[in-house]
Amino acid sequence: MSRMAAQGLARAVSIVLHPFVVFAALTLLATWMLDREALPRVVAGLGVAIGAVWVFVWQRVSSGRWGTVDASRPHERPLLYAVVLVVVVGLWAWLGMASPLARGVAAAGTMLALAGLLNRWIKLSLHMASLAFAGAAAWPLSPWLGAASLALLPLLGWSRLHLRRHAWPEVVGGTVLGALAGMATW
Template identity: 55%
Template sequence: MSAQPESNGCWRFARAVSVLLHPFAVFVALALLAALRLDPASLARTAVGIGIAVAIVWGFVLQRRRAGHWQTVDASRRQERPLLYLLALAVAGGYWWWMGGRASATSTGSLAAVAMLCAAGIANRWIKLSLHMASLAFAGVALLPLWRDAGVVALMLLPLLGWARLRMARHTLAEVVGGVVLGLVFGAVPLVLH
């Protein structure tokens, strides 16, 4: 896919949608809402843990981009993603431990997110699944039993985000659809297990 001109108004809108619905923002919102609904006493601990996790991964992303190792902050090329997956898995494991491991009210959801990252990392050999789409689909399904309206809104935003990822030429249609399927499947894991 060829990149769209950044001066184009549609491209700028697509970029704004991609930033607002970035996996970091989606997982921060999901973690905080899940803590609020499942274990309000853990809200401060959740905020600190997810904040540190995002800061670590975001620092790595910025370092890779500024050093010229990555084309974009989205790790847009498939070969840029293995290190990102390894770091994200390590950070997610640390977050799970920080939250109390298996004793945490959000343990199953955290482990489902880790499993989703593992699956995306394995699939990366063949296809660069959209983590934007996967995270929003995951959050939408995971939120349904916690706060139905928020889950429905997240799922309804999927077509807009898919358009944005395609418009910015960050993914192909197969990568966008594959990301949605990945997120829906792993987002349903906590529902099936409870």
């Protein structure tokens, strides 16, 4: 495979397995399996949450404050973590503590808070964390989808390394954090 083809594949994998996509898919799966009646409410909350974060990210990139939509430089991440955590708390409140999804949203928020705290020392891969989280959290709902998500981790890890967004410790650390947080939803 040529360097350009590998670069294109790495970008495609990174986009298809972006945390927004992964968390949206997991949330829809969990809603479908646990509380179908809440689907319109969950879709609305998820749309607002992802839209709010995306508008923030797009503003940072289009103003030149960030180099990529991934907030790839460590100094870009603290503000991203703060915005995402506010949005996750809002989504958690919107869904309600009695929602079957509340534990998953709380676990994802805790995972992001820990990654934010660790950012001072290591820029954990949120791509890897979100996919590992989704694989572990989806396992009890659909072992096949959980296994498929986990099977994609090496490809995504290659992508993040190939694009030079992360180093090995960041990829492995993100994976471990995500898997542990995902298991907390069981």
